[in-house]
Amino acid sequence: MKSATTAPGDVTSFSLGLALPLGLVFAIFFVLPLAQLLFLSLHNDTAATVWGLGQYVKFLTDPFSLAVLGSTLLLGAEVTLACLVLGYPIAWLYQRSGSRVQTLIIMIVLLPLLTSVVVRTFAWIVILGRQGIINSVLQSLGLIGTPLRMIYTQGGLVAALAQVQMPLMVLPLITAIGRIDPNLSDASASLGAGSWRTFVKVMLPLSMPGIIAGCTLTYAAAITAFITQSLVGGGQMLFMPMYLYQQASTLQNWPFAAAISIIFLFAVLAIVALFSTLGRRARGYGDAR
Amino acid sequence: MMLDRRRLLTSALTLGAMHAFPGLSLAQARPLVFATFTGSWEEAHKAVLVPAFRKANADAAIVLDPMLSVDQIAKVNAAKANPPIDVMLHDPGPALVAIGQDLVEPFPADKSAYFKDLIPEAQDAMGPAPFFQVVGLTYNPETVKTPPTSWADLWKPEFKGKVGITNLNSTLGTGWLVEIARMRGGSEANVDEGFKALEELKPNLAAVAANPGALATLFQQGQIDISPGNFNAIQILKARGVPVEFVAPKEGAIAFKTTIHIVKNSPNKELAFKLIEAALSPEVQTILMNSPYLIVPTNTKVAMTGEIAKVLAKDTAELKKKFVFQDWKKINEQRASWIEKFNRDIKI
Numbered sequence: 195m196k197s198a199t200t201a202p203g204d205v206t207s208f209s210l211g212l213a214l215p216l217g218l219v220f221a222i223f224f225v226l227p228l229a230q231l232l233f234l235s236l237h238n239d240t241a242a243t244v245w246g247l248g249q250y251v252k253f254l255t256d257p258f259s260l261a262v263l264g265s266t267l268l269l270g271a272e273v274t275l276a277c278l279v280l281g282y283p284i285a286w287l288y289q290r291s292g293s294r295v296q297t298l299i300i301m302i303v304l305l306p307l308l309t310s311v312v313v314r315t316f317a318w319i320v321i322l323g324r325q326g327i328i329n330s331v332l333q334s335l336g337l338i339g340t341p342l343r344m345i346y347t348q349g350g351l352v353a354a355l356a357q358v359q360m361p362l363m364v365l366p367l368i369t370a371i372g373r374i375d376p377n378l379s380d381a382s383a384s385l386g387a388g389s390w391r392t393f394v395k396v397m398l399p400l401s402m403p404g405i406i407a408g409c410t411l412t413y414a415a416a417i418t419a420f421i422t423q424s425l426v427g428g429g430q431m432l433f434m435p436m437y438l439y440q441q442a443s444t445l446q447n448w449p450f451a452a453a454i455s456i457i458f459l460f461a462v463l464a465i466v467a468l469f470s471t472l473g474r475r476a477r478g479y480g481d482a483r
Numbered sequence: 484m485m486l487d488r489r490r491l492l493t494s495a496l497t498l499g500a501m502h503a504f505p506g507l508s509l510a511q512a513r514p515l516v517f518a519t520f521t522g523s524w525e526e527a528h529k530a531v532l533v534p535a536f537r538k539a540n541a542d543a544a545i546v547l548d549p550m551l552s553v554d555q556i557a558k559v560n561a562a563k564a565n566p567p568i569d570v571m572l573h574d575p576g577p578a579l580v581a582i583g584q585d586l587v588e589p590f591p592a593d594k595s596a597y598f599k600d601l602i603p604e605a606q607d608a609m610g611p612a613p614f615f616q617v618v619g620l621t622y623n624p625e626t627v628k629t630p631p632t633s634w635a636d637l638w639k640p641e642f643k644g645k646v647g648i649t650n651l652n653s654t655l656g657t658g659w660l661v662e663i664a665r666m667r668g669g670s671e672a673n674v675d676e677g678f679k680a681l682e683e684l685k686p687n688l689a690a691v692a693a694n695p696g697a698l699a700t701l702f703q704q705g706q707i708d709i710s711p712g713n714f715n716a717i718q719i720l721k722a723r724g725v726p727v728e729f730v731a732p733k734e735g736a737i738a739f740k741t742t743i744h745i746v747k748n749s750p751n752k753e754l755a756f757k758l759i760e761a762a763l764s765p766e767v768q769t770i771l772m773n774s775p776y777l778i779v780p781t782n783t784k785v786a787m788t789g790e791i792a793k794v795l796a797k798d799t800a801e802l803k804k805k806f807v808f809q810d811w812k813k814i815n816e817q818r819a820s821w822i823e824k825f826n827r828d829i830k831i
Contacts, residue, residue: 258823258826258827316700319700319704320704323704323705323706324689324704324705324706325704325705325706326704345690345706346690346691424693424694424697425693425697427693428690428691428692428693428697429649429650429652429656429690429691429692429693429694429697430650430691430829430830432826436693437826439652440652440822440826443551443553443554443557443652444553444651444652444818444822445818445819445822446553446556446580447819
């Protein structure tokens, strides 16, 4: 925050050497494999002997592949939006509650992180299934005659993914909202702003760092959630992770799989960059007022 | 020994170096590494095959490394000169890939005591088949009152919204597509009829599972009532009390050879051969045929009993009559384009 006093230079400047071990780990286990992936993707044949951009041309000129990419990015957007809309009030509530309720909320939020993704996903299959909890309740209430189809649908998948990724949204939000000086909303109120206006003009812009962090994490996790996507989405809904798996494992077409990953990586990076630009804009707007 | 900080650091660095440069420990003999499949296969091999092998080979050291066929191929491919695996297990599709990429050693059949006893389909020079996997019709006997008899039953209007299939990532899905193509006059070289049949199946489809495991759980959830299914997978469900039955359709149950291979450049070739011998032996196959493993034997000296005799075949002659084997060399040639077509066309 701008009001904070800036610390003297000699205290905040550390030797770069401290970052060396982690830098080395990243170089060996992240940058190097990524470079290898890029290298592999620049081959036209499956045995990786002929150089060329053929795999990229194949992907980018194929409406089907582009549709897979599009639906994956859209899925991420839907899940992120659901998490934000449902997660923000919880984070808000957390900051306005006593310590007992806070412990309860944090427990409920963290609980999904403590169970395996596979277990959580199977739980969703049980909930959404033809004889699942939702269908049997609706049927016993006489609201529906035949069971609704929820599993293996986009809506079911978004619901399952949103629940699975919710902690990734709520935790950064709690931190960000907690950092906002409570006096600010009182000040806004005493200057005559209604609670809605205070929220939109003061609280929302100030919680933007949390929103961006939460959205980035949720988005990245949702579009790459191979297990949930394939188990709740089923074998006929194709998203990028499954597309990649199919090409690499079933068909052993590694150059095309590598090209898919690189394209996917850049698409995601672009979205993340977009998030943070939008966020910075919004924050600037908030500061200006 | 006192563990001071310096000594701890030294050993940590040494261990780290050994991992970073595996060549350093090359001189040491390593145990035989057997890459099996995960799940029930791993269980069966741990409980039966490994003890039999160790008993016959003076307690030789052996390690099971369970993973999918395609992952085995990737792992061996990454270190061809010094492979981390000695014995690989493969479905027919991946087996041909492994052989095509020159990753496996021919099986020394003349040294083998059991090779000649295998049914001819299992006698493969590049790696014999110690087991079969069988695909037939599986159904829920509580909701399907008359047991199905043919693949064609899946298209019956009474199964509207109740049929499950898998996509073509699996051997099961691809093999089944070939079989329904064949039922309508197609073949391994031409599955167009199979895709037409799939199109007509759409109203009946309740689910396209991402893999055979997911398909099995759909029975548990009551999501589907009938599907093409793997004999072993269904027996496991049945043992857990899920109402599900298996029948071999009149067109013939699809049989996949599960072949076992010595990896090229393996430092443990002799032991690898011994392990395969154990897998081919009638003793091991007899135990694996019975409950709870129910793996279909390939050695003609094994007398078929129990559930397998009841549901599949009483002897080798009947087995050969009831099973259809597919030409995976032809299938592999076009599998990529089929998967692509399935991705595009099958939306329910």
